């Protein structure tokens with residue numbers, strides 16, 4: 001990462017220091033935030049993702065032992081392990097310097113400092129971080145996309161290449177794999193980052209809503225159109241439009257979308273005047289590309305339009321050690337959110353997690369850990385604290401123990417209904433039975 005893309009927090013109780021560093025850094029970094037009170041660290045990290053913190057060693061002018069600096073350094077490293085911390089002190093002390101480096105500080109500077117030395121140190125740290133992020137995580141303002149597995153490193157490398165271009169992107173991956181997060185990351189790391197990011201779950205829109213949501217309407221265009229309303233294409237102008245669940249839109253909706261993308265123009269309902277649109281398009285689906293490319297379901301010409309680059313986000317069960325890294329991340333997140341003391345994560349905790357297949361992917365892991373943290377009765381999290389969601393379990397059960405014909409039938413029905421988003425007519429069709437027969441079975445299995 002270059003220094004001009006870094007977000008920096010300066011924490012010092014001396015106003016002169018804050019002003020001097022703000023003036024020095026303002027034109028050289030992406031954002032510089034200054035703060036006098038270290039008790040505000042937590043809330044600042046909730047709002048910003050700082051790459052580097054410049055931290056005073058001595059907040060209490062009466063006791064210059066530097067211990068406060070070490071205390072806050074440890075806190076920052078707990079909240080955001082990837083943030084680099086540079087400690088500064090007016091009371092140079094080699095022992096303290098060594099200790100702070102052991103506790104995770106990246107460097108140590110003496111007051112009064114030389115401006116050039118600070119800038120040089122910040123540059124080196126930003127460079128190092130850039131390399132680290134490209135292999136371990138990818139940053140967004142919402143947080144980090146975490147992953148250290150080979151497949152995710154590959155995703156990060158592709159993201160770095162794709163994000164700054166204006167290419168349309170198709171994100172493929174099962175539910176809960178992080179497509180939403182990645183769509184935002186692409187936007188935030190693009191040249192359009194200061195313009196809107198607009199998400200529409202198109203799979204959930206009826207035909208008439210699809211038109212009015214995406215293209216907008218003029219007052220009087222239909223009974224409820226009491227005033228002009230901009231469509232999402234127009235709201236996203238200059239920025240990124242993220243169309244989620246694109247695989248679920250009808251052929252008619254696909255035709256409308258294709259026309260807009262070909263002409264780069266929309267015409268609001270009730271208007272005769274087309275409006276030029278300037279958007280970057282990101283689409284996502286949980287269908288596999290081969291399924292999506294089935295002519296009966298999706299137009300090939302539209303696939304080509306939306307899919308300049310495609311990015312497949314692998315399911316969590318194929319990401320090896322990511323389960324552990326994500327588990328640590330979510331445990332920490334919820335420990336802080338619910339003001340709990342830090343937990344010891346037991347061996348059995350990780351064993352149970354790594355043996356589970358996570359049909360609901362990262363979202364399921366996240367909820368499982370939130371539940372575990374809330375319900376924990378002591379400071380140890382072990383296998384017993386992990387309760388996987390029953391709504392996902394039927395996907396995961398590959399063993400034949402206890403399998404009956406009835407359970408197979410019940411699970412198949414559930415899967416098909418889920419695939420069709422609860423649409424009973426379509427599910428009955430896919431199952432090769434009548435709607436009435438499907439209702440009888442739903443009743444029989446208490447579904």
Ligand SMILES: Nc1ncnc2c1ncn2[C@@H]1O[C@H](COP(=O)(O)OP(=O)(O)OP(=O)(O)O)[C@@H](O)[C@H]1O
Pocket residue numbers: 144145146147173174175176177178179180181182244286326362363366
């Ligand atoms: N690699 C990751 N690192 C950190 N958090 C993640 C990661 N992947 C997913 N998450 C979190 O998991 C949850 C689900 O992710 P997200 O909504 O992006 O998935 P999705 O693929 O868009 O799901 P769906 O297809 O159901 O819309 C979110 O809370 C997201 O922040």
